[in-house]
Structure formats: C-alpha cells, structure tokens
Amino acid sequence: MAEALAGLTPWPEDGSRADGPVAVDATDRLLLDEARPLLAGARPGDVVVLGDRFGALTLGALALGAPDVRVHTDAVTAEAAVRHHVDLAGESARVAVHAGLGPDVVRGARVVLLQLPSALAELQEVAEQVARAAADDVVLLAGGRVKHMTRAMNDVLAAELGEVRATLARQKSRVLVASGVRPERRDAPPAFPTTATLADPALRAAAGTAGVAVAAHGGTFAGAALDHGTRFLLSTADRWPADVADAVDLGCGTGLVAAVLALRSPGARVVATDRSAAAVASARATARANGVADRVVVVRDDAGEGLADASADLVVLNPPFHDRAAVRTDAAHRMFATAGRVLRPGGELWTVFNTPLRYRAALARAVGPTEHVAQEPRFTVTRSVRG
Numbered sequence: 001m002a003e004a005l006a007g008l009t010p011w012p013e014d015g016s017r018a019d020g021p022v023a024v025d026a027t028d029r030l031l032l033d034e035a036r037p038l039l040a041g042a043r044p045g046d047v048v049v050l051g052d053r054f055g056a057l058t059l060g061a062l063a064l065g066a067p068d069v070r071v072h073t074d075a076v077t078a079e080a081a082v083r084h085h086v087d088l089a090g091e092s093a094r095v096a097v098h099a100g101l102g103p104d105v106v107r108g109a110r111v112v113l114l115q116l117p118s119a120l121a122e123l124q125e126v127a128e129q130v131a132r133a134a135a136d137d138v139v140l141l142a143g144g145r146v147k148h149m150t151r152a153m154n155d156v157l158a159a160e161l162g163e164v165r166a167t168l169a170r171q172k173s174r175v176l177v178a179s180g181v182r183p184e185r186r187d188a189p190p191a192f193p194t195t196a197t198l199a200d201p202a203l204r205a206a207a208g209t210a211g212v213a214v215a216a217h218g219g220t221f222a223g224a225a226l227d228h229g230t231r232f233l234l235s236t237a238d239r240w241p242a243d244v245a246d247a248v249d250l251g252c253g254t255g256l257v258a259a260v261l262a263l264r265s266p267g268a269r270v271v272a273t274d275r276s277a278a279a280v281a282s283a284r285a286t287a288r289a290n291g292v293a294d295r296v297v298v299v300r301d302d303a304g305e306g307l308a309d310a311s312a313d314l315v316v317l318n319p320p321f322h323d324r325a326a327v328r329t330d331a332a333h334r335m336f337a338t339a340g341r342v343l344r345p346g347g348e349l350w351t352v353f354n355t356p357l358r359y360r361a362a363l364a365r366a367v368g369p370t371e372h373v374a375q376e377p378r379f380t381v382t383r384s385v386r387g
Contacts, residue, residue: 001032004063004089005056011081021053026171028056031113031143032064034167034175038111038139039064048106048134050126051115053078055085061113062091072098072105074122074219076275077302099300100277101125101217103133110135116144116176117219120156122278125192125218127160127178131185140178149174160185193217193285196224198256206237207263215285216254219278221320223254229318230257232379233352237264239373239383241348244268244313248342250304250335251275255283255296257316262292271307273299303331304338315339315349332359336366343367343386355380 008023009015015023039047039061047066049057052073061069073079079097086095098105106112106129117123123142130140140161142153146169154176158164162180193215203212203226216224226234237260244265249258252272261270270292272283280300287296299306317339319332332353339349349367353359355375360382364370367384374381 001060001063004059007088008054008056008059008085010054011084023054024056025173027115027143027145027173028053028060030167030170030173030175031057031115031141032060034141034143034177035061035111035113036064039066042066042111044068045070045108046110046135048072048109048112049114050101050105050112051078051117052082053115055082057113057115058082058086058095059089059091062094066111068094068096070096070098070105070109072101072277074101074117074277076277076300080302100281101129101219103129106130107133108135109133110138112138112140114140114142116142116149116153118148119219120152121192121194121218121223123153123218124156124160125278127157128185128188128190128192131160131181132188132190134181136181138179138181141175142178143173143175146172146174149176193282194224195285195289198226200226200231202231202235202237203256203260206234207260209263212256212259212263213286213289214254214256214259215289216282217278219276220282221253221279226256229352229354229379232374232376233257233316233318233350233381234260236350236373236381240316240350241314246312247271247314247316248273248304248307248312248339249283250315250317250339251319251331252283252298253279253318255279255286255298257318258283258296258298259286259290259292261314261316262287262295263290268295270296271299271312272296273301273304273307275300275302303334304342307338307342309341310344312342313344313347315343315347317349317351319351319353332357333362333366336363339384340367340386345386347386349384349386350381351384352379352381354378
C-alpha cells in the first residue's frame with residue numbers, strides 16, 4: 001500500500017505549498033488500515049469509495065486486495081484528482097467513477113469507505129443510499145478528524161444501518177464502523193431531495209411570484225432554505241439589469257437564484273454552475289419544481305471554467321469562503337476571474353460576500369469598476385461592470 005500512496009500529490013498542486021492540502025492524510029491511512037482485513041477477501045463489485053479527495057482511498061483499496069472500486073466524490077475538483085492519479089497508476093480499468101450519488105454507486109457493495117462529510121444531512125443521504133442498495137452484510141467505515149466529529153454522526157448512521165462503533169483515535173483521526181443494514185430501512189422512502197416553497201418577501205419580490213420552490217440534496221449549502229447572504233443579495237434585485245438575454249448563477253448551490261433569474265426574465269437563458277454534484281442535482285430539481293427547466297442549464301464544473309468568453313449579460317455570485325472546515329478564499333478569486341471573462345462589455349456582476357473579506361478591490365481588478373450597493377455588519381453586496 002505504501003508504494004501505491006507514495007506518488008500521490010494534491011493535484012493539480014505538487015504539494016510544495018506550505019499551507020496547501022496534503023494528498024494522503026491520517027484519516028486516509030487509518031481508514032485503509034481498518035479496512036485491510038475486509039479488502040483482502042473482497043470480490044468484484046464489493047468495494048465502494050465515497051469522498052476520496054485525491055485518490056488515496058481508491059488506490060489504497062486496490063493495493064490491499066480490492067479487485068475493483070466504484071468511486072463517487074462530490075466536488076468535481078476531487079473527482080478530477082482521483083481520475084488523474086488512477087490514470088497515472090494505470091488502474092483506470094479497475095475503477096468506475098460515478099458523477100452522482102445514487103443507488104448504482106453502492107448497489108450490492110459489501111465494503112464502503114467514506115471520508116466523513118461535515119454536514120449531517122450529507123451523511124444521512126449517504127447512509128440512506130447504503131441502506132437501500134448495498135448488501136445485507138455491508139460494512140461502512142467512515143473516517144474523519146476527531147475535532148470535527150460529533151455524537152450525532154453515530155446517531156445518523158445508527159438510524160439507517162446496524163451496529164455502530166468507533167475505533168480508537170490515531171493521529172487525531174477516528175473511524176466510525178457501521179455493520180449491516182436495518183431491514184426496515186430497505187424500502188423506506190428517501191428523505192432527499194428535501195423540498196420547500198419559500199415565500200420570503202425579498203425572494204417573492206425578486207422573482208415576481210407568490211413563492212419559489214427549492215429542492216436540496218444533503219450535501220448542498222443551506223438545504224431547502226434561504227440563507228442570509230442570498231436573501232441580502234436578492235433584496236437588491238430591483239437594481240439588477242432587466243430583460244437580459246443570458247444570465248449566470250455562478251456557484252449555484254440549490255439553484256434558487258437561477259430559478260429567480262429565469263422567473264423574473266422569461267426571455268432569458270440561465271446557466272447555473274457549481275462544482276458540487278449534490279448542488280447540480282439540487283439545482284436541476286429546483287428548476288423543474290419552478291417550471292423553468294427548459295431555460296435553466298445546469299453545469300458541474302470548477303468555478304465556471306467551462307463557460308464561454310463574453311457569453312453573459314449578468315452574473316450573480318455568492319462565493320464560498322469555506323472548503324469543508326477550512327476558511328479559504330481561493331475559489332472566490334477564481335470565480336471573480338471567471339465573471340470578468342464571461343461577461344460581455346457593459347455586463348454586470350452582482351456579488352454578496354462576508355463584509356470582513358473586503359473583496360471590492362479584487363472585484364475591480366478582475367471585472368471592472370465596482371461599487372458598494374448595500375452593506376450590513378455581516379454581508380456586503382457589490383455591483384461590478386465589465387469594461
């Protein structure tokens with residue numbers, strides 16, 4: 001196994017950045033050590049890896065005896081890193097990468113390795129999928145950093161699966177082991193996507209409707225609700241350009257803003273883009289629920305890199321500032337650059353961000369002249385015009 005992991009890098013980085021990510025962490029190694037006896041006797045179709053970041057769990061499982069591995073990871077960036085390392089190792093024939101979390105990923109699985117997500121809803125959706133489609137004797141090993149683990153994670157797993165126990169901690173990581181499926185959960189209706197019809201005044205005014213439907217899978221920020229930042233952004237919608245031909249919801253999450261853009265501008269084509277598979281599935285469901293699926297194109301990519309140059313009149317953005325538990329602004333700056341590239345001359349970027357981040361100068365450099373439109377202690381909304 002050591003040889004299989006030795007060549008991994010936090011691709012596309014080379015691992016030389018002192019404050020950068022690491023390709024193989026203590027949780028990866030602990031998960032693989034706990035899974036070693038299970039993997040040694042694995043048969044074709046037995047092994048599934050969920051949440052792999054750079055390929056350590058996937059290649060480690062193969063090195064420990066798995067004849068093949070099915071993989072799903074939510075972020076398209078992580079999926080690309082896994083594919084890169086699998087191809088580099090010459091193991092692509094033994095690895096099937098699934099773009100979405102669904103029954104096909106875990107059907108018949110007997111061993112599931114999971115990097116614990118931070119959101120309980122995301123963990124619940126994973127547990128539900130395993131309980132409904134995996135083998136009766138499945139063993140789910142879910143690993144994480146001790147400081148990010150809570151007793152509620154045990155309860156979520158126990159609600160869908162059989163016996164749940166925790167391993168001893170090692171290097172500040174721990175593994176939860178859930179064995180077997182609770183028979184009564186086999187045919188239980190899925191909880192995801194959750195759905196709601198929101199009637200917040202700012203949302204209704206922005207959309208010009210009595211309410212807006214939203215659908216959310218477990219791994220999607222804010223769930224089937226309206227977060228404070230998005231609400232503050234929507235409160236400025238009366239100043240957004242009207243009658244645009246092409247609009248972009250960059251980092252769309254549940255697709256709530258994309259639906260608003262389509263509802264308020266019936267002639268517009270809206271592109272909603274996010275790196276998260278859960279967000280993409282949610283945005284598609286949200287568009288369907290609001291009857292605008294024919295005008296909302298949902299794309300999974302990294303920071304809108306696949307969008308064409310000078311293809312939009314309006315971009316709306318609520319950038320992330322967390323990558324799991326870490327506070328990072330890298331994604332926001334890449335999204336600013338994308339907005340500057342995809343906007344047509346005179347096109348506008350409307351951004352909401354946490355006020356202490358002070359993004360105005362960065363937005364002006366990436367897009368064009370930027371003004372503060374609204375500000376409160378927690379959030380700021382800006383308008384940037386492409387020169």
